[in-house]
Amino acid sequence: MSTAPVATLSATDANLGFAEQLRQSCWEDWNACIQHRFVDEIFDGSLSDEVLRRYLVQDYQFINRFVALLGAAIASADVFAPRVTLSQFAAMITSDENTYFLRSFDVLGVPPADRLQPALTAPTQTFQQLMHEAAQSLNYANCIAVLAVAEGLYLDWADQPAKKHLPLPARFEHAEWITLHANDFFRSFVAWLRAELDRVGPTLGREARAEATHYFQRAVQLERQFFDHVYA
Numbered sequence: 001m002s003t004a005p006v007a008t009l010s011a012t013d014a015n016l017g018f019a020e021q022l023r024q025s026c027w028e029d030w031n032a033c034i035q036h037r038f039v040d041e042i043f044d045g046s047l048s049d050e051v052l053r054r055y056l057v058q059d060y061q062f063i064n065r066f067v068a069l070l071g072a073a074i075a076s077a078d079v080f081a082p083r084v085t086l087s088q089f090a091a092m093i094t095s096d097e098n099t100y101f102l103r104s105f106d107v108l109g110v111p112p113a114d115r116l117q118p119a120l121t122a123p124t125q126t127f128q129q130l131m132h133e134a135a136q137s138l139n140y141a142n143c144i145a146v147l148a149v150a151e152g153l154y155l156d157w158a159d160q161p162a163k164k165h166l167p168l169p170a171r172f173e174h175a176e177w178i179t180l181h182a183n184d185f186f187r188s189f190v191a192w193l194r195a196e197l198d199r200v201g202p203t204l205g206r207e208a209r210a211e212a213t214h215y216f217q218r219a220v221q222l223e224r225q226f227f228d229h230v231y232a
């Protein structure tokens with residue numbers, strides 16, 4: 001009979017994949033996001049134009065670094081299959097999603113300067129920097145960790161059981177921001193990202209795992225700050 005120590009992980013951790021361990025490690029910030037006032041107000045259509053405008057103007061400044069991060073994930077993936085999935089997603093978001101922002105900017109009367117070169121707020125700058133840092137690391141786990149937050153947290157607020165029974169809000173600026181993140185394509189992409197974290201997590205050494213975890217946690221904190229700051 002062996003007397004060797006069996007495990008250093010708690011029973012709970014041992015039963016969870018890496019993706020779920022990461023999410024649970026930031027449970028408080030994660031929940032603060034998906035239960036945010038912004039989420040409640042976009043679902044019931046009461047979101048003020050001023051708040052939505054601040055949000056969308058800053059959010060539009062994400063896509064550039066986000067696509068670069070996808071590129072870094074494609075470059076650093078260990079095998080061919082994830083490169084294909086990530087490339088297909090990159091193709092989708094660089095074609096379809098742009099029109100939502102432009103149509104909303106038209107309705108909200110956002111002038112060209114605020115669409116193209118707005119003054120960046122601190123959470124936007126820090127998020128851009130985090131995406132840049134993850135991309136520059138050319139480390140697949142780091143890249144996927146940040147992508148899994150940017151996508152997974154958006155799926156979790158837009159697709160949550162508590163909101164499922166609600167009719168969509170009347171205005172497209174509200175309704176489409178929900179449906180862009182609550183649809184089968186997006187659901188399956190997020191499930192794939194989480195499965196990738198579960199696949200690569202166990203291959204990481206202690207330091208690499210801690211590094212990917214730190215990227216994930218910083219991204220979740222920034223998501224929360226981003227929601228908060230459009231009301232400040």
Ligand SMILES: Cc1ncc(C[n+]2csc(CCO)c2C)c(N)n1
Nearest residue numbers: 059062066093097150151154223226
């Ligand atoms: C602060 C912030 N965090 C995450 C997302 C979600 N998101 C960013 S890029 C992208 C891919 C295209 O849909 C998605 C889903 C966001 N919009 N804003």
